[in-house]
Amino acid sequence: MLKIENLHKRFGDLVVLDGVNFEVPEGTTTVILGRSGIGKSVLLKCIVRLIEPDKGKIFIEGKNIFELTLKELNELRKNIGFLFQSSALYDSMTVKENLAFPLLRHTGLTNKEIEERIKEILNLVGLAEAISKMPSELSGGMKKRIALARSLILNPKIMLYDEPTTGLDPVTSKEIAKLIIEMQKKFKMTNIVVTHDMVVALSTADKILLLENGNFIFEGTPEQLLNSELDIAKKFLSTKLD
Numbered sequence: 001m002l003k004i005e006n007l008h009k010r011f012g013d014l015v016v017l018d019g020v021n022f023e024v025p026e027g028t029t030t031v032i033l034g035r036s037g038i039g040k041s042v043l044l045k046c047i048v049r050l051i052e053p054d055k056g057k058i059f060i061e062g063k064n065i066f067e068l069t070l071k072e073l074n075e076l077r078k079n080i081g082f083l084f085q086s087s088a089l090y091d092s093m094t095v096k097e098n099l100a101f102p103l104l105r106h107t108g109l110t111n112k113e114i115e116e117r118i119k120e121i122l123n124l125v126g127l128a129e130a131i132s133k134m135p136s137e138l139s140g141g142m143k144k145r146i147a148l149a150r151s152l153i154l155n156p157k158i159m160l161y162d163e164p165t166t167g168l169d170p171v172t173s174k175e176i177a178k179l180i181i182e183m184q185k186k187f188k189m190t191n192i193v194v195t196h197d198m199v200v201a202l203s204t205a206d207k208i209l210l211l212e213n214g215n216f217i218f219e220g221t222p223e224q225l226l227n228s229e230l231d232i233a234k235k236f237l238s239t240k241l242d
C-alpha cells in the first residue's frame with residue numbers, strides 16, 4: 001500500500017532523514033516513535049509532498065508519487081487523511097463548516113448529502129452535539145476529534161496521524177487510541193501513527209519503528225519493543241508509567 005525507499009532530507013547542514021526505508025502493508029498500522037525534533041513530522045509531510053525530499057522514492061498503491069502529474073497527485077491525496085500535530089481547525093468556522101470544507105472542495109455532493117455525511121462522521125467520533133459550535137468552544141480533546149473527523153470525512157484509505165494525543169490527558173488519549181483502532185477495523189485503513197505516547201503506540205501498532213539520527217534503529221512488534229535491550233527503547237517504555 002505504502003512503500004518508502006531510501007528517503008533523504010536535509011535542511012542545510014542538518015541531516016534529518018538519511019536513507020529511510022519502510023513498507024506499510026494494506027490494512028495495518030505502523031507506529032513511528034522518536035525523540036522530539038528527530039524528523040517524524042518531516043517524514044509524514046514527505047509522504048503527502050508537503051515537504052519535498054532530496055532523494056528517494058515513495059510508492060502509494062504501487063505508484064511512485066514523484067512521477068505523477070499534479071492532477072494525479074491531487075487525486076491520490078484525496079485517499080490520504082492527515083491529522084496534523086496542531087489540530088488546525090478554521091477558527092472562524094463552525095464545526096459543521098470545518099467538516100463541510102473538504103466535501104465542498106473535493107466532491108460533488110449536494111448540501112443534503114454533505115449534511116448527512118457530517119452527521120455520520122460526528123457520530124463516529126462521538127461528538128454529534130458539537131455540530132454548531134465554534135472551535136473556541138471546544139476542549140483540546142474535542143478539537144482533536146473534530147480534526148480527526150475532518151481528516152476522515154473523504155473516506156481515506158491511508159491515514160497519517162501526527163501526534164494524535166499530544167496535550168491530552170491519559171483518559172482522552174486512550175479514547176483517541178480506541179478511535180484509531182476502531183476506524184482501522186471499520187474501514188480497513190492503512191495507518192501511520194507518529195507518537196511519543198507509549199499507550200497509543202503499544203495499543204495501535206502492528207509494527208513499531210524507532211527513528212534516531214536519520215534512520216530506524218528498531219523495527220518490530222509491540223511485544224518485541226517491550227523486550228528490546230536498546231537503551232532508547234527502554235527510555236520510551238519507561239514513560240509509559242509517567
Ligand SMILES: Nc1ncnc2c1ncn2[C@@H]1O[C@H](COP(=O)(O)OP(=O)(O)OP(=O)(O)O)[C@@H](O)[C@H]1O
Pocket residue numbers: 011014016034035036037038039040041042043085
Ligand atoms: N521547513 C523546515 N525548514 C528547516 N528545518 C526544518 C523544517 N521542518 C523541520 N525542520 C527541522 O527538522 C528537524 C525535524 O523536525 P520534525 O518536525 O520532523 O521533528 P519531530 O520529530 O516531528 O519532532 P516533534 O516530536 O517535536 O514533533 C528539526 O530539527 C526541525 O527544526
Ligand SMILES: [Mg+2]
Pocket residue numbers: 040041042085162163
Ligand atoms: Mg512532529
